[in-house]
Amino acid sequence: MLSTGLRQLGFAWSMLSGRGFRVRDAMALADDVRATIEEFGSAGDGAGDMLSAPDPEVQDGLTRRRLRRTVRNAARHTPYYRHLFERIGVDPASVTPDTIASIPPTPKNALRSMPAAFVSDRARPAMAAQTTGTTGIPTTVWFSQYELDITVATGALALMLTAGLRSEHVWANCITTRSIAQYLEGRSVPMAGAGYVPIGPVDPRVALDRLATPMHLPGKRPQITHLNATPSYLAAIVQEAERDGWTAADFGLQEIHVGGEILTDALRDRARELFNVPVTDGYSMTEIIPVAGQVCAHDHLHLPVDLGYVEVLDPVTLEPAAPGAVGSLTITPFLSYRDTTTLLRYVTGDLVRVLPEAEKLGCEMAAVPATSRILGRVTGSDLTTRDVLELLQAERALPLPTRYAIEETGDPGGPVLHVVAERASRTLSARLEGRVADLALPLSGVVLVEDPADLPTPCRVRADLREHTFHTVPAGRSA
Amino acid sequence: MNHGLQGALALDTVVLVTIGLAVGYLAKVRMPRPPAGLFVRSDIVIMVALLVIMPFAYLDMPAALVCTVFGLTVFVGLQFTLAPLIGGRGAVAVATPACAFEIVAYFAHWSTALMLVNDVALVVVATGVTNLWVQTGMRPPLVAGFAAALVVYDTVATGLSSVTSDFMHLVNGIPFAPMLAARYTPEPIMMGLGDTLMLTLWPLVAIKSYGRAAGICAIAVDVLLMAAVFAGFATGAITYIPLLTPLGLLIVAQYFYWRRRIPVVVPVRDPLEAALRASYGEDEPADGTWVALHEGKVVGRGDSPGAARRTAREAGVAEVPVTALGRP
Structure with a gap:
């Protein structure tokens, strides 16, 4: 208890100072929390405060300090930013949250084209993670052993203290085994005492x-009590389970966690209906680890401010998006968590809506700043990925995972939506067009196709990152 | 009965009251726990190290500094013991005048009042400290290890050297002395706070880990030990005793007794045991077919373990069956 107290003080000091963590202490602290929970059934009083942000005034000071250290380190030791700062003539020491706009945002393409230029000269790269590259070109992000270990330890703490994971639970991962999330969870879930089953995105x-x-x-x-999957893979599972007559009583699931893509209300409701468990929607991406958001009961995406500096920028002007406007999440992960591939103002391309000033947070996570849920990308005139997916996944006659393509035709009514259906019919088409009109979506028409190859552009979803296994299950009874 | 024996009897009574209060406190009060952490072996090592070092340090410190250290300890101990009962502010409202009174009584030479208030404070502190240890997960092996270390320490410090004796003279009659006292100088009758803590601690740990019988046994052993010591004083056979020497050995003995009598039970997985005992008979599954077994009977079949589990559920089996592959 005395040694744990010292470790907690050390962890708190690292959190508050923005300096690096002592990995051994962070790991031991996660072990201490697990042992405490196993002994008493819950962590001690105030355990949740270990990961939560302090009051806003203190937080402002911490953010300034962390940002200053991160920017200064990037400008000194990261080739891309060293050249950038020389070019723009900005003193890195002068950068604060108020003047951060003096640093040009980092586009995804810059990292994609030359990932080594973003690796700090002082780094000790240990592991490369490539994004899934659903847009065609994967992005490579290098991590040091320190980054991996500290992310695993803080991940285990979050699983125990925030997600309520206990040693009696068994966590199954259906995300691609090539992802960094699979590796991190493969270490943090057992550290939390729970069982871990890496299933992967198999049939x-x-x-x-x-x-x-x-x-x-x-x-x-x-x-298995917990399932982690991408929304498109969850959709594939829901589709298969509905077809094959599975019910909630066949499983022992207690929670489903999804992330990496857009989870629609329709899919969430269908999954809840089928498995009779809560579906938790989260947000993160390889490049911005450890920054991660969670969707609350009021459908806000909450992004904690102590892991990275979060901005929402207008996707065209790259100026801060106004309240109520749509903007791209732009993230600067802090140096204490990321010392290898360092990124300043990284434009994720994931759109969110800045909450209107009048909207007050009244949810269970109100202390953590929030935006709307992820809207995806803008396709066509003001049409977002979420608009299209909500429209299509509310229609149960369409197969899951949803596949579609937007075709710009020059029609003033908007682009044409091409959708994969099992059986294209006038009735289904009319029903979808009726919903398009009800929702006032800027679409000039809906075209149903029965073969994904007939879409004007390929539709890739993460469920397509299928992994093969020799384990076969005969076709379902009602399939 | 002379005054010395009356004093010793009074001290024994105070210890029994402390044990009773601590047992009641354990049953009724949940102390706030730190966010993370259990009482572990390293904590015992730190405590033993402090126990060995501090008496020597105190002997070289000015009395005022020793008083300050013990005063802070008593104040904090009173505060955290009483806070769960009367709230944080209430606890401070009690602890502050109690500590202030000890200082006033010392300068006013109200030695009897000082002794009484200090005894009451130490009873409360001992109740709180032992509960804090037990409620933060101090387990029997740790207490036994601690007790074993104390056997060595007390034998040397009290029985074979003058460390304890010098320390008793240092704290004799000062405020916040870590000694239960029935009389101060010139012929002090005192019992160390460490003795009181260990006499109280083991019954609590025994109750929590091994049940009421072990707790009653622990208290009975305490009473018998105190009676034996009292008899020694009464007959003049002893004038002082390193109490932790016999007490530590008795705690270690009790630990080994209860550990043997109440071994840790590793739960057996009944569904698996039943499935392994099962004889399929005419239900022998074909090669490549999966069966679901419940209470040794085949309750479902399928082409995969999940399918077999599902047919069992469809057959009305609510519990999760065991699945097994048909024997070739």
Whole structure:
């Protein structure tokens, strides 16, 4: 208890000072929290405060300090930013949250084209993570052993203190085994004491079978309790389970976590209906680790301010988006968590809406700043990915995962929406067009196709990152 | 009965009251726990190290500084013990005048009042400290290890050297002395706070870990030990005793006794045991077919473990069955 107290003080000091963590202490602290929970059933009083931000005034000072250290380090040691600062003539020491606009935002393409230029000269690169590259070109991000370890330790703390993961639980991951999230969770979930099952994005029938399979392990629930997947893979599972007659009673699930893509209300409701468990929507991406957001019960995306500096920039002008306007999430991960691939004002391309000034946060996460949920990309005139997915996933006759393409035709009514359907019919088409009109979406028409190859442009979703297995499950009874 | 024996009897009674209060406190009061952390082996090592070092340090400190250290300890101990009962402010409102009174009583030479108030404060502090240790997960092996270390320490410091004796003279009659006292100089009758803590601690740990019988046994052992010591004083066989020497050995003995009598039970996974005992008989599954077994009977079949589990659910089996592959 005395040594734990010292470790907690050290962890708190690192959090407050913005300096690096002592990895050994952070790991030991995660072990201490797990042991405490296993002994008493819960962490001690005030445990949640270990990961939460202090009051706003203190937070402002901390943000300035962390940002200053991060910018100064990038300008000194990261080739891309060293050249950038020389070119723009800005003194890195002068950068504060008020003057951060003096640094040009970093576009995704810059990192994609020369990832090594973003790796600090002082770094000790240990592991490369490539993004899935659904847009065609993956982005490479290097991590040091320090970054991996500290992210694992803080991830384990968050799983225990925020997500309520306990040693009796079994966590299954259906995200691609090539992702950094798979690696990190593969270490942080066992550190939290829970069991970890890396299923990967295999044939959804195999995944369902694994979820239903009894395990009867000592100290664990008899079946998998937590599922982590991308929304498109969850959609594939939901589709398969509905077709094959699975019910919630076949599984032991307690929670589903999704992230990496847009989770629509329609898909969330369908998954809840099928598995009878809450579906938690999160946001993160490889480049901005450890910055991660969570969607609250009021459908806001909350992004904590102590892991990185978060901005929402107008996608065209790259100026701060006004309240109520749509902008791109732009993130600067802080140096204490990221010392290898360093990024300043990284434009994620993921759009959100800045909350109107009149909108007061009244949810359980009100202390953490928030935006709207992720809207995706803008396709056509003011049409977002979320608009299209909400429209299509509310229609149960369409197959999951949803596949579509937007075709600009020059029609003043807007682009044409091409959608993959199992059976293209006039009735279905009319129903969709009726909903387009009801929602006043800027679309001039809906075209149904029965083969994804007939879409004018390929539609890639993360569920397509299918991994093969020799484990086969016979076709479903009602399929 | 002479005054010395009356004093010793009074001290024994105070210790029993402390044990009773601590047991009641354990049953009724949940102390605030730190965010993370249990009482672990390293804590015992730190405590033993402090226990060995501090008496020597105190002997070289000015009395005022020793008083200040103990005063802070008593104040904090009173505060955290009483806070769960009467709130943080209430606890401060009690602890502050109690500590202030000890200082006033010392300068006013009200030695009896000082002794009484200090005894009451130490009873409360001992109740709180032992509960804090137990409620933060101090387990029997740790207490036994601590007790074993104290056997060595007390034998040397009290029995074979003058460290404890010198320390008793240093704190004799000063405010916040860590000694329960029935009389101060010239012929002090005192019992160290460490003795009181260990007499109180083991019954609490025994109750929490091994149950009421172990707790009653621990208290009975305490009473018998104190009775034996009292008899030693009464007959003149002893004039002082390193109490932790016999007490530590008795705690270690009790630990080994209860550990053997109440071994840690590793739960058996009944569904698996039943499935392994099962004889399929005519239900022998074909090669490549999965079966779901519940209470040793086949309750579902399928082409995969999940499918077999599902057919079991469809057959009305609410519990999660065991699945197994048909034997070739």
